[in-house]
Structure formats: C-alpha cells, structure tokens
Amino acid sequence: MKWVRQFLVIAAVTFLGEMLRYWIPLSVPAGIYGLLLLFLCLCTGILKLPQVEGAADFLIETMPFYFIPAGVGLMTKWGEITSLFAPIAVAVFFITAIVMAVTGTVSQRLLRKGKRGEKDD
Amino acid sequence: MKKMTDFFCESAFFALVISLFGYELGNFLKKKTKLPLFHPLLISILVVIAILVLFGIDYRVYEDGAKILNYLLTPSMVALAVPLYRQLEILKKNSLAISVGILSGVAASLILTVFMAAVFGLTHSEYVTFLPKSITTAIGMAMSEELGGSATITVAIIIITGIAGNMTGDLICKIFKIEDRIAVGLALGTSAHAIGTARAMELGEIEGAMSSLAVVVAGLLTVAGANIFALFY
Numbered sequence: 001m002k003w004v005r006q007f008l009v010i011a012a013v014t015f016l017g018e019m020l021r022y023w024i025p026l027s028v029p030a031g032i033y034g035l036l037l038l039f040l041c042l043c044t045g046i047l048k049l050p051q052v053e054g055a056a057d058f059l060i061e062t063m064p065f066y067f068i069p070a071g072v073g074l075m076t077k078w079g080e081i082t083s084l085f086a087p088i089a090v091a092v093f094f095i096t097a098i099v100m101a102v103t104g105t106v107s108q109r110l111l112r113k114g115k116r117g118e119k120d121d
Numbered sequence: 122m123k124k125m126t127d128f129f130c131e132s133a134f135f136a137l138v139i140s141l142f143g144y145e146l147g148n149f150l151k152k153k154t155k156l157p158l159f160h161p162l163l164i165s166i167l168v169v170i171a172i173l174v175l176f177g178i179d180y181r182v183y184e185d186g187a188k189i190l191n192y193l194l195t196p197s198m199v200a201l202a203v204p205l206y207r208q209l210e211i212l213k214k215n216s217l218a219i220s221v222g223i224l225s226g227v228a229a230s231l232i233l234t235v236f237m238a239a240v241f242g243l244t245h246s247e248y249v250t251f252l253p254k255s256i257t258t259a260i261g262m263a264m265s266e267e268l269g270g271s272a273t274i275t276v277a278i279i280i281i282t283g284i285a286g287n288m289t290g291d292l293i294c295k296i297f298k299i300e301d302r303i304a305v306g307l308a309l310g311t312s313a314h315a316i317g318t319a320r321a322m323e324l325g326e327i328e329g330a331m332s333s334l335a336v337v338v339a340g341l342l343t344v345a346g347a348n349i350f351a352l353f354y
Contacts, residue, residue, distance in 0.1 A: 014196045028344055029263030031198030035337070038202035049206070056200035059193065063315070064162045066194040067258045068140045069187040071166035071280060073273040075173065076180050080274060087241045088278055091254050092285045095233045096312050097293050099255055100286060102229040103335070104299030104308030107222025111301050114218055 006055035009047065013038045136186025143168030160284050160316060198259040205337045208330055215303060222304065223335050226311035227342045230255045231350045238354050246270055248354050252347045254278045257314040260340040268351050279314065286313020287320045306331025311339045 017034030024033075041047040074081065081088070147164030150156075173183055205212075212219060231252065238248040250270035253261030258279050265275035290309050299305055302325060309317035310332030321332035 010196050010199055014199050017195070017199060026348060028348075029195075029198070029260060029267060031195040031259055031263060032341065032344055034195065034199035035202045035205075036341075038199055039205055042202060042206040043209070049203070052200075053203060056203035059197040059200040060204065062193075063197045063259070065140065065144060066190050066197055067162060067262075067276060067280070068144070068165050068169065069136075069184055069191050070258070070262055070273055070276040071162065072140075072169045072173070072183060072187075073180065074166070074277050075170045077271065077273050077277075080271065081277060084243075084247065084274070087237055087243060087247075087251065088281065090237055090241075091234065091251055091278060092281045093289075095230060095237065096255065096282050096286050097289065098233060099226045099230045100290065100293050100308045100312035101297045101299070103222050103226030103311040104294060104304045105297055106225040107218050107307045108299055108301045108304035110218035110221055111215060111303055114215065 002054065006052055009052050010038075010055050010059070013041070133186060136183050137189065139169050139172050140165055140187060140190065158284065158288070160280075160287070162280060162316075163284060166280075194259050194262075198257075198263075201257075201337050201340075204330075204333050208334050211303075211330065212334060219303070219307060219331075219334070220338070222307050223311050223338045224342060226308070226335075227255075227339050227346055230312075231343070231346050235350060235354050243354075245354065249347070249351050250274050251278060252350060253343055254282050255312050255314065256340045256343045257336050260344060261314075264344060264347055268347065280316070283313045283316025286317040290317060290320050302327040303331045307335045310335025314339075 014030070014034045016037055017030040017032070020033040020037075021028065021030040038047070038052070042049065042052075143165030144161045146168060147159055147161030150159040150164060151161060169183065172178075173180065234248070234251050234254065237243075238251065243251070246269055248270075249268040250265055252268065252270070253264040253275055256264070256279070258276055261279045262272045262276050266272045286309065290305075290313065294300075294305050294308060299308055305324065306321045306328035309321040309328070313320075314336050315333075318329065318332040318336055322329035
C-alpha cells in the first residue's frame with residue numbers, strides 16, 4: 001500500500017509539472033517544475049517526507065539506468081560526434097576543470113570568511 | 122523457423138535485460154579495477170551498442186523496448202526534491218557561500234561555452250547542445266531538446282564530462298588548494314553532476330551531501346542561465 005501511495009504522489013506531481021510546462025512558455029523541462037513543486041510541498045508541510053521518501057530514494061538510486069537509452073542513441077549520431085570532436089574535447093577537459101576550480105575556490109573563500117566571522121562574535 | 126533477431130524485436134524484455142546486464146558488468150569491472158573509466162553507465166551504453174551491432178538490430182527496435190527506462194526519467198528528476206529538502210539545514214546555514222560558489226561555477230561554464238562556440242564557429246544548435254554540459258543528464262537532456270539542440274549528443278557530452286570530472290577531481294582540488302569539505306563537494310557536483318557526486322560520496326559524507334545539493338542547484342541555475350545564454354550566440 002505504502003508504495004502505491006508514494007508513487008501516486010510522485011506521479012501526480014510529475015503530471016502537474018507537465019501541465020505547468022504546457023502553460024508556461026519557457027524552455028524548462030517538466031521534471032524541473034515537478035522538482036520545485038515537490039520541494040515547495042515539503043517545505044510548506046503539505047507533504048511530509050515519509051509520504052514520498054521511499055519512492056523518491058528508489059527513483060534516485062536507479063536514475064543512471066534511465067540514461068542508458070539516450071546514451072545508446074549515440075550510435076545513430078556517430079558522424080556528428082566525430083565532427084564535433086575538438087569542441088567536445090575542449091568542453092570536457094578544459095571547461096570542466098575551470099568550473100571545478102572556480103566553484104571550489106569561491107565557495108571555500110566565503111566559507112572561511114563566514115567561519116572567521118563566527119569566531120569574532 | 123523464426124529468425125533469432127525477430128524474436129529479439131518482439132520481446133519486451135530484451136532491451137531491459139541487455140541494458141541492466143551492461144550496467145551490472147560495469148559495476149563489476151569498476152569494483153575489480155577501481156578505474157573511473159569503467160563507469161557503469163558508460164559500460165552499459167557500450168555493451169548495448171555492441172550487442173545491437175553484433176546482432177544487426179536497429180536502434181529503433183531497442184528504443185521501443187527500452188521505453189520504460191525513458192518513461193521514468195522525469196519522475197526521477199522530480200524525486201531530487203527529497204535530498205534537497207533533507208539538506209535544507211546545511212543549505213540555510215551556509216546559504217551565501219553555497220549559492221555564490223555554485224553560481225560562479227555555472228556562470229564560468231556558460232561564459233566559457235560561448236567563447237568556445239565562437240572559437241570553433243559552432244552553429245546555434247551545436248552551441249545549445251553544449252550549454253548544459255556540466256549538469257545532471259535528466260535536466261541537461263531535456264534542456265538541450267527544449268532549446269533546439271541534440272539531446273543525444275548532449276547526453277554524450279554530459280557523460281564524458283562527468284567521467285572526466287570524476288577522474289581529475291582530486292588532482293584539480295589539490296592544484297587549486299580546495300580543501301574545505303563543503304567546497305570540494307560543491308566543486309565536484311557543479312562541474313561533474315551525478316558522476317562527480319559518486320566520487321564525492323567516496324571522499325566522505327559532507328562532500329557527498331554537498332555535491333548532490335550542487336547538482337540540483339546548478340541544474341536549476343543552468344536552466345535559468347541557459348535560456349538567457351541561448352540568445353547570445
């Protein structure tokens with residue numbers, strides 16, 4: 001019973017997300033609207049964690065599987081991928097490293113500043 | 122007698138079995154070798170492609186059988202609200218450092234992608250294909266499609282990005298002296314999404330929690346940012 005209700009909640013929120021995507025003229029995937037809706041419902045107490053937790057953890061743990069079909073779809077796009085080889089290599093190694101360095105450095109500085117501030121109090 | 126390949130085409134479970142088998146094989150190889158290159162997702166994709174090519178099965182046949190996997194992608198994105206809510210306390214306490222840190226990473230990613238597009242003379246469609254490169258596949262894939270890019274190539278870029286981040290994360294954090302556990306987690310999650318989070322989880326609980334938080338927040342910020350950046354090139 002627990003599972004039916006939990007999956008019902010997630011499915012219903014997902015459905016609401018799809019409706020929002022239909023109504024709002026932005027390039028935002030339905031899953032994002034659903035994520036925000038569910039987060040709001042949890043923050044406001046409309047939904048309690050135990051009402052969705054089990055199903056949500058299951059979906060998150062099995063998430064990598066859901067990307068397999070899209071990844072296999074690569075076999076039909078091989079030409080395009082090889083023609084984009086240079087930008088892909090740059091994007092993957094160069095940009096990823098910079099994004100990592102920027103995020104880590106900026107947040108570390110602010111975290112340390114915050115901690116020093118606490119000690120001064 | 123019926124041809125074997127015809128049977129494959131008719132079976133609803135063939136696609137699911139080879140997909141999950143490939144994933145398990147990846148898990149096994151990863152455990153045995155401890156090499157980040159043997160990422161289960163990467164291995165399962167390669168195994169399925171190899172099987173399809175070997176038996177001469179068309180991709181559309183596989184796609185039809187694997188519909189159930191595609192179908193669960195959107196609800197799994199919705200489910201990310203749960204870990205986000207669980208980490209609400211840490212988020213509130215360090216909200217400024219966390220949000221500015223992730224925001225600067227997302228901005229760096231989008232700005233560098235515009236430059237890269239200009240340097241390589243990419244088309245607009247190719248450019249938007251690259252925009253979601255650092256965010257989780259579920260959001261990135263949908264994002265790319267919505268903006269008019271190629272979802273499959275975005276997935277390829279996202280997966281390769283994740284594996285690169287997973288492999289090089291330790292080295293990059295060392296070079297830039299990123300030692301704070303929250304900062305390390307944020308860096309891995311913002312740059313290399315769920316696959317980077319896998320590495321963060323291995324480093325420790327704080328790193329893992331912060332990395333998964335960064336995956337969600339960076340995903341949301343990129344959705345907003347990519348809609349604006351799509352107009353720039």
